[in-house]
Amino acid sequence: MIKLRDLEYLTAIDQHKHFGKAAQACFVSQPTLSGQLMKLEQQLGLQLVERHRRNVMLTPAGEQLVKEARKVLQAAGEFESCAKALLDPFAGDLHLGLIPTLAPYLLPHIMADLNTTLPNINFFLHENQTKVLLQQLDEGKLDVLILPYLAEMEKFESYQLFDEPLMLATPKNHPLATKKSLSLADLHGEKILTLADGHCLKDQAMGYCFAAGAKEDNSFQATSLETLRHMVASGMGITLLPALAAQGNLASDTLHYGKFQAPVPIRGISLVIRPNYSRMQCVRAIVASVRKSLSDIID
Amino acid sequence: MIKLRDLEYLTAIDQHKHFGKAAQACFVSQPTLSGQLMKLEQQLGLQLVERHRRNVMLTPAGEQLVKEARKVLQAAGEFESCAKALLDPFAGDLHLGLIPTLAPYLLPHIMADLNTTLPNINFFLHENQTKVLLQQLDEGKLDVLILPYLAEMEKFESYQLFDEPLMLATPKNHPLATKKSLSLADLHGEKILTLADGHCLKDQAMGYCFAAGAKEDNSFQATSLETLRHMVASGMGITLLPALAAQGNLASDTLHYGKFQAPVPIRGISLVIRPNYSRMQCVRAIVASVRKSLSDIID
DNA sequence: TTAATTGATAGGCTCTAACTATGATTAAGT
DNA sequence: ACTTAATCATAGTTAGAGCCTATCAATTAA
Known part of the structure; x- marks a missing residue:
């Protein structure tokens, strides 16, 4: 399979028209870049650069493939920057499930604080009966439930709220x-x-x-x-x-x-998540925020 | 740096929701895929899949990155298919330089045959004086020259035509x-x-x-x-x-x-190319075709 | 309780991308 | 014409990455 590194070498050659400088730009030695590029050519079965002492020049095939290579590298760059953006554990969408006998009466008390402490989280609110919520949590359609704790939830992970x-x-x-x-x-x-x-x-x-x-x-x-x-x-x-x-x-x-x-x-209201749920930091923040909001209300 | 293989593993997990099957689809063992995916997660610093005994499920970050990964892999696929299309040595664009005292009188005799023997080559014709042509050939703007051979062309490679x-x-x-x-x-x-x-x-x-x-x-x-x-x-x-x-x-x-x-x-008309020019098969076909076309005309 | 499924772990092998050192060829300067 | 510098290729070596098999641990199903 093609390697991204090889594509970087190719585009570097296109930029610098010089093996030594291209290698330097890629932070490798010249023989490394030379060798990898030759291997790439061999792998593709076509010559990508014309080698002269004075002058390095891309073949027509090389020119065309450099364009393709740039697209690949750009997509890879987007992948990485996307990952970096996701690194913030206190950002992103979060689907919260509540039961109908709780949602309309609890949410007014907790949402303001939640939006303050987790300003980069977009909360999506889902109202359904316990059974449905547990199913959707298990399927991954929901991230967090807030509902009265029942014994049947022992396979999940739960945090007592109030x-x-x-x-x-x-x-x-x-x-x-x-x-x-x-x-x-x-x-x-x-x-x-x-x-x-x-x-x-x-x-x-x-x-x-x-x-x-x-x-x-x-x-x-x-x-x-x-x-x-x-x-x-x-x-x-x-x-x-x-x-x-x-x-x-x-x-x-x-x-x-x-x-x-x-x-x-x-009724003991708990926050319920899947065990191994990925955004534990976020969960802990939610638990703390809700407990704090409620401490003023429930005597 | 991200490796394409890792992205394939990730998308395979997304498809199969099962380490064993995903590994099979990637033609690797399950531990390999497991390990590489963990390494990827470690590298990105975020969890991509939630692991359960019964169920494998992507995290929100995973879902988003799978989309990015697919884009990268698609671009890589295009790179490879593009390379495959370029594999035919008798296809593509070819820029042919001729001098004004030759082009209008020679081309009518040779183009028909050239287009027959190299149907997939698009010939671009450039008419200029020798000095300019040699410069452009050296710069890579032209691929092939047809002109009277002079001593100053010894640094290039030339084939006597007629x-x-x-x-x-x-x-x-x-x-x-x-x-x-x-x-x-x-x-x-x-x-x-x-x-x-x-x-x-x-x-x-x-x-x-x-x-x-x-x-x-x-x-x-x-x-x-x-x-x-x-x-x-x-x-x-x-x-x-x-x-x-x-x-x-x-x-x-x-x-x-x-x-x-x-x-x-x-005047001895020769075909001139850069030494190490990449499309020698094409050049040989052109030389043969032109010689054959001319053999009927020059006595 | 047993057997099967599934993902993680351990240990070992191989291949390869990287390095340094050197060679070969050409361009330029003396 | 000879020398020096530049430039890419080659050779030989090393460190690491990716992969494998074998096995473990945890869960589910019979």
Whole structure:
């Protein structure tokens, strides 16, 4: 196969029309360049330079091939400069996956800091259910997930970001809305509105509820937290809402968010990546940034 | 420096997403490809592939560099195919230099054959005086000259093509026009019309004339053989004309071309190239073709 | 638990690109 | 004409790179 070095020798000869100077420009000895060029000619089966004592001159074939050689070398140069540009670990595109019960409520709190600490990263945001996200992460379509950690993610690498408490969302006039000290046990016998199957929040919330002796209200399954919130506000039932989803809406006229006493139901939000993911420095920066952003919000 | 082989390994990994298969496609062992790729990553200072047991996957940097690598490899491929196309020694452009006193009279006799025997050669014809032609040949602007051989061309390589007799051009009514047996000695005392300085024909012709005791007519210096011919036809004098220039005009009403007895004045037309000129096969074909074309014309 | 797959590692071989030293040929200067 | 300088080719040597086989380690599938 052709070697890039040989092409450099050829173009150097074209530039200097002199073996010694061309060799010097390539930082090799004259015999080296001479020999390699001869070998190249032999390999191609055609003469590239006419050798005279006074004068070195390219053959027509040589002239033409020098042009081709320059193109090759230019492409190689672009490859290298491209690699150099990629060397900055804090630059480039990054595809971030989040679940629907987290994205709209978390992102406003973290994106500003992320864009400040990683100004050269272009974040692409993907909202999907856990199962889909894990699949896409595995396929490489996504780089980083932020979602509640589950046991099934053990094959990936994960970083705990923060614990998000679950709060009790009730209509304002609901008996539990006025209770001073709220605990999970108070849910005993209640019917809980839930999200549609597939949302991990449903499984987690219902896990707590079942343990407390509450039951799922099967008459509805909301497809989003906003729907769920409006159902609660309409007096159709109660539900557990993640704290971040509740936060901005505490001042609602019709809704009440109740904070549980210990043991507080939580979901542990983690950042998940593939093991051996190449941009660990970037990941560490994201983890630090998100933790810092959240430390001000979650008490 | 980047090596093309490494780029092939990289693109192979991208294609197959599998070290073993990629190695097979590159006709190397798996450890070889593995090692070279690692070396490439080390060299660039960035990770190109994520290695998993089940799955090999390119990093974003890898994806981007694969694109660059493909460009480089494509350019290299073009270089090689270009070289292959140039391999035919009987193809390409060829710049042929001739002197003005030869070109218009010789070319019609030789170009047809040349184009037949070397159909893939594009002949570019350059008409200039000897000194200029030699300079351009030396500079590589011309590939081949066809002109009268002179001693100053000994530093070049030359092939004798044919001897062109010089004929005596006189008006029809000139005393020498009717002489049965014409020899150089008959020029004694004549005044000879000549071409302008710089035309080698002038020097050669006048060489013969001086030796015979003739003199140059300094009142005119023609810039072309056609002018010279018309001057003779107008009765302004006599001159020596190369046989090829005379040939097509024997039937002129006003001109007479006299053939000399031995020793016939001649100019020896040679093909001249740079020593070490790269396309010797082509040159040999040209020499053979021209000799064959001329053998029918010069007796 | 066993067998198969897959990528990394270790050790050794070979080829080659590089060097230095020298030769051959030509151009230029004395 | 002889000498010197310039220039490219040749010879012989060395260091390193690329490749191979054999093997290991980790995972998956049966």
